[in-house]
Amino acid sequence: MGNFKSTFSSTLGKKLIMALTGLFLCTFLIVHLVGNLQIFSHDGGKAFNEYSYFMTHFPPIKIISYLLYASIIIHAVYALILTLHNQKARPVKYAVYEGGKNASWSSRNMGILGTVLLIFIVTHMANFWFKYHNDMVPFVEYRTSLQTGETTVKEIPASEFRDFVKYVDNGVEIVRAKDLYQQVSYAFQNVWLVILYVVAMAAMGFHLYHGFWSAFQTFGWDHKKYMPIVSFLGVWVFAVLIPLGFAAMPLYVYFTK
Amino acid sequence: MILDAKIPEGPLAEKWSKHKFNLKLVNPANKRKYTVIVVGTGLAGSSAAASLAELGYNVKAFCFQDSPRRAHSIAAQGGINAAKNYRNDGDSVYRLFYDTIKGGDYRAREANVYRLAEVSVDIIDQCVAQGVPFAREYGGLLDNRSFGGAQVSRTFYARGQTGQQLLLGAYSALNRQIHEGKVKMYNRHEMLDVVVADGKAQGIVTRDLIDGTIETHAAHAVLLCTGGYGNVFYLSTNAMGCNVTAAWKAHKRGAYFANPCFTQIHPTCIPVTGDHQSKLTLMSESLRNDGRVWAPKTPEMAERLRKGEIKVADIKEEDRDYFLERKYPSFGNLVPRDVASRNAKEAVDEGKGVGSSGKAVFLDFADAIKRLGEDTVREKYGNLFDMYYQITDENPYKQPMRIYPAVHYTMGGLWVDYNLQTTVQGLYCLGEANFSDHGANRLGASALMQGLADGYFVIPYTVGDYLATIGPKPIDDKHPAFAEAKKSVEEKIAKLLSLKGTKTVDDYHRELGIIMWEYCGMARNEAGLTKAKGLIRELREDFWKNVIVLGKNEEFNQSLEKAIRVADFLELGELMVDDALQRRESCGGHFREESQTEEGEAKRDDENFAFAAAWEYKGYGEQEELHKEELVFENVKLTQRSYK
Amino acid sequence: MSKHMNLTIKVWRQKNVQDKGGFKTYKADNIADDMSFLEMLDVVNEGLTKKGEDPIHFDHDCREGICGMCSLYINGRPHGPKTAITTCQLHMRSFNDGETITIEPWRSGAFPVIKDLAVDRTAFDRIQQAGGYVSVNTGGIPDANEIPVPKPIADEAFNSATCIGCGACVAACKNGSAMLFVSAKISQMALLPQGQQERYQRAQAMVNQMDTEGFGSCTNTGACEVECPKEISLTNIARMNREYFTAKFFKEEEMH
Structure with a gap:
């Protein structure tokens, strides 16, 4: 055990933790984005709400979600530890520093970008995760005729709601769920929140512009043939596509509802 | 004193093997009772320090740079010769020997040069084993090139950074011994005197360049691996810090200085x-x-x-x-x-x-x-x-x-015998700092070879012989010679700091350089040299009256460092001129205008000048005494070099 | 024909390691554009000396870009505004008449200032001493050609081996990390067959010493690679990480 302890307390080991947690969060982003795309389906939020239920109740996903929370915390804590360590490594600062001449802006500002993201995550979870888990969202019932495929949506009072249900009765599929969709639609009426989301997604873009590639570099997975692919994914998928996808949601809601 | 080069008897090719056998060995258990001082950490110094430590001796190594890796060997570009004959183009130990003797214009000692050629092959093996990344061919084997006019391809190289790679190899060997505790390394320390007690070198005086502490270090033997003195010309390809001080102090303590006028001027x-x-x-x-x-x-x-x-x-x-x-x-x-x-x-x-x-x-x-x-x-x-x-x-x-x-290399240096021992017992001199292997002109890619040959493969044997002779009794650093040497250093420094003149050290150095380049540079003649001698004397006298050295000793003081070095250059310059004056022939890098062929080529005078000139110090400002080591050529025929 | 210019230099002056230090401003007049940066400082120093002021202390030696001794942080960048050269190779033609140039020492906790612009880089030596070598004694070595090395590998090892140990990587890094330096040596040895015997213990020992010296940790900004006068590549750091993690997680070799 001493060996592993010393490994993870070395500067390289700490970076390894950053890279591992960071990459894990990256994979989560894909899943999260794909799921959240349900928001764009015109079904009064049915698919979205079913997806939210699935994500919060399917046991393996639950385990992963705890890992995820842990990762966020570890990533942030180690970032802080390393930042403090690095500041100590240069007790006297330069009077003139031309960092822009030799390193990208995002690589030099990972801490600030990360802090923005942390604030965002807290806000985000307070708005949705916390309210969802504490029954602070409305409830909804969907009735879909299996013959016509038409769906009717009806808000139901909390007293009528027991738990998520999905069953077929008389050729009609009935789904009762927590209406996170409604909560989302409601929340994104707030222009400030929309702005925060867009800014945060921009920060995420920059964070991953450096971070995704950087994790591979830290692992030492550097190969002349594969590194260009990693860089490509880092830039176009993680720094552009995913943040754009996420940012599109609040904008979509704000401008269409 | 009669110069005894201690050249072993027997046929040229067997001298070194026989000599190695005849040298006394130190009992392995006794080796740790000896301390050896190595001054300078270039190729010769690093390799010697590492090799001696590997053998079990305690080594104290000194360099004035902030790290041993920065010694000026690092700047050698071209390559290192070795008679490997990997190219099947007719190279051999004998050919490398012959080329070196001829290239040196027959002013080097046959036996030393042959040994150099002989051990050259081991150097490459050693360096490769250390991980020196020499250039390679696609088949994975070592590449060679022809270099500096050689007609065989015997030069091993690492792009244009051969010296750097070889030095880093030696530095890594040194580091390993520092890690093992066998070498104690003193960075940013300059040697300012040799302690000679009872006729033997028993220590040195150093100045810590950071805080000015002057201290003595005792040892059973002292190895000077302090490089050349090309900076006497002010402008040269040497590093700014290269200096003659260590060698010069040794000279003043009894080590003869040989062929000081042999300077190599590099064409490109x-x-x-x-x-x-x-x-x-x-x-x-x-x-x-x-x-x-x-x-x-x-x-x-x-x-x-x-x-x-x-x-x-x-x-x-x-x-x-x-x-x-x-x-x-x-x-x-x-x-x-x-x-x-x-x-x-x-x-x-x-x-x-x-x-x-x-x-x-x-x-x-x-x-x-x-x-x-x-x-x-x-x-x-x-x-x-x-x-x-x-x-x-x-x-x-x-x-x-x-x-x-431009001035590039100095073939002259402290006179050493076959064992690399100077005329002071227990004081050895390796690499460019000695005079031994290149005669009047050094071939390209041979400096690296010599530095490493001396350090890796010669000194470990020869110093052992001396150590075995004197025995492992601890050196008594209470001997008055230690205090005397330390005091003389302190006095000199105090004198420099007290002058408060009007001209900077660089002013003097630049002036000295101009004199040397003008009169003792690429072409020399009687009148010019005589004039130069006077000019240098005047300049030196003025220096000791009129130089400005600011600050104090007890601090990082680069002006003081320079002043100490330039003071010695001002003495060396005169000796170089004396040497150039007495050598009324042209040979190698020394071109006397009075001695040239009708076509204007250098003309040697083997009858009168086939000797190494070894100068004995006689006191400040006194004319030094010339001793001649006659060079005997039993294996090569002396011919006028012709490259027509 | 060379042009001349008048400059103002703002230089960090610090008497010794205990002193707090601060900037002082000097005039550097009539500077020829074909002077090297260090020659410009020589000129200023000659002037200061003649006025009886302590000259500006800075490290330098070979002045041909290979010894790694010169070390100035000029206008916010190590070795000045150009890339792939050391300060001694920087010439005044890279500056403009009337310009103010700020000169600072390398800033790193592991490189304490000795005086003015000279810093103590022995931390680098100690890292090398921890394992930057192949443990072979002098003599008794097989013929050089018994160890073939494929040319691409030899070339790659050479690229890593060109490090001059100047410390610009540390100076450039916003974290004061020495990983480019350390990784260059680990890489050279990891690539070559000669380095295999101690490969895994070496990576551990050198990284361990690097941490002991108090250097910062790498965030892969790549500033070191850009400022390295020998253009040592960031790949080396990845390789070092690989070596270190392999050693720590999959090998049994310990440091010796």
Whole structure:
């Protein structure tokens, strides 16, 4: 055990933790984005709400979600530890520093970008995760005729709601769920929140512009043939596509509802 | 005192093996009872310190730089010779020996040179085993190139950074011993005197360059591996810190200084641009493998070029004088360094020089680029071209380089016997700091070879013999010689700091350099040398009255460091002039205008000057006494060098 | 013909390691554009000396870009505004008449200032001493050609081996990390067959010493690679990480 302890307390080991947690969060982003795309389906939020239920109740996903929370915390804590360590490594600062001449802006500002993201995550979870888990969202019932495929949506009072249900009765599929969709639609009426989301997604873009590639570099997975692919994914998928996808949601809601 | 070179008996090829057998050995259990001091951590110093520590001796190593890795061996570019004959082109130990003796213009000791050639092969093995990344061929084996006029390809190289890679190899071996606790390393320490007690070197006096602490260190033997004294010329390709102080102090304590006038002037350096110039930059002479040296045919044309009335491209092929190719058809641009340098100087003296100062000739790659393509040329010389571009702001792919000779290496140094021991017992001298292997001119890629040969493969045997003789009794550092040496250093420093004059150390150094270059440079004559002797004396006297050295001893004080070094250069300069005066012949790097053939080539006088001149110090300002070590050539026939 | 210019230099002056230090401003007049940066400082120092003022102390030696001794942080960048060169190779033509140039020492806790612009880089030596070698004694070595090395590998090892140990990587890094330096040596040895015997213990020992010296940790900004006068590549750091993690997680070799 001493060996592993010393490994993870070395500067390289700490970076390894950053890279591992960071990459894990990256994979989560894909899943999260794909799921959240349900928001764009015109079904009064049915698919979205079913997806939210699935994500919060399917046991393996639950385990992963705890890992995820842990990762966020570890990533942030180690970032802080390393930042403090690095500041100590240069007790006297330069009077003139031309960092822009030799390193990208995002690589030099990972801490600030990360802090923005942390604030965002807290806000985000307070708005949705916390309210969802504490029954602070409305409830909804969907009735879909299996013959016509038409769906009717009806808000139901909390007293009528027991738990998520999905069953077929008389050729009609009935789904009762927590209406996170409604909560989302409601929340994104707030222009400030929309702005925060867009800014945060921009920060995420920059964070991953450096971070995704950087994790591979830290692992030492550097190969002349594969590194260009990693860089490509880092830039176009993680720094552009995913943040754009996420940012599109609040904008979509704000401008269409 | 009669100089005894202690050359072993027997046939040349067996001398070293026999000698090694005859040398006494130190009992392995006793080795840890000995301390050896190594001053300087270049190729010779690092390799010696590491090898001796591996054997079990305690080593104290000193360097004035901030790290042993920065010694000036690091700057050697071209390569290292070894008689491996990997190319099947007719090389052999004997041929390397022969080439070195001949290249040195028959002023080196046969036995030493043969040993050098013999151990050269082991050096390559050693370096490869350490992980030195020599250039390789696609088959994975080592690559070689022909270098500096050699007619076989025996030079191993690591791009243009061979010295760096070899030094880092030796430095890594040294580091391993520091890690093991066998070497105690003193960075930023300068040796300022040798302690000679009861006729034996028993320690040194050093100054800690950071806080000025002056202390003595005792040891059973002292090895000086402190490099050459080319900086006596102020402008040279040496590093700014290179100095003669350690060797000079040893000289003053009884070590004879041999052949001080033998200086090598390297032909392919970047010309001087102005008075502010602090050093000269050498470009590997491998450039001469593909570059062609020329000057405009007439002084008139050269003048128009200098004034900017015409451009290089305007000079037609027939108006270009490829003087080396013209005068030496069989060697062409690859003539030895001294010949190439002298011819460049001649062209300049005739008014055919180019560049704003007029003190340069061209080294042209246009043909090579045409023949090989720019990419191949870049691959071979890219780093040198970049360096040239960086310094001159001229693109050598588009216009010829301007080159001019510069002081590069000093063949002279402390006199040593076959065991590398100076005339002071227990005081050894290795590498460029000694005089032993290169005669009057050093071949390209041989300096690295000698430094490592001395450090890895000679000194571990020979110093053992001495140590076994004196026995492992601890050195008594209470001996009055220690206190006396320390006091003399302190007094000298106090004197320098008390002067408060009007001229800076650099002013004196620059002036000394001009005198040396003018009168004791590429061509020397009786009248000039005599004049120089007077000038140096005057300058030295003035220095001791009028120099400004600010600050105090007990601090990091670079002016003081420089002042101590320049004070010694001012003494050495005079000895160099004395040596050049007495050697009324031309040989190798020493060209006496009075001694030349009808064609203006150097003319040796073997009858009167086939000796090594070893000078004995007689006191400050006194004429030194000359001792001659006659050079006996039993294996090679002395011929006039001809590169026609 | 060379042009001349008048400059103002703002230089960090600090008497010794205990002193707090601060900036002082000097005039550097009539500076030729073909002077090297260090020659410009020589000129200023000559002037200061003649006025009886302590000259500006800075480290330098070979002045041909290979010894790694020069070390100035010029206008916010190590070795000044150009890339792939050391300060001694920087020429005044890279500056403009009337310009103010700020000169600072390398800033790193592991490189304490000795005086003015000179810093103590022995931390680098200690890292090398921890394992930057192949443990072979002098003599008793097989013939050099008994150890073939494929040319691409030899070239790659050479690229890593060109490090001059100047410390610009540390100076450039916003974290004061020495990983480019450390990784260059680990890489050289990891690539070559000669380095295999101690490959894994070496990586551990050198990284361990690097941490002991108090250097910062790498955030892969790549500033070191850009400022390295020998253009040592960031690939080396990845390789070092690989070596270190392999050693720590999959090998049994310990540091010796």
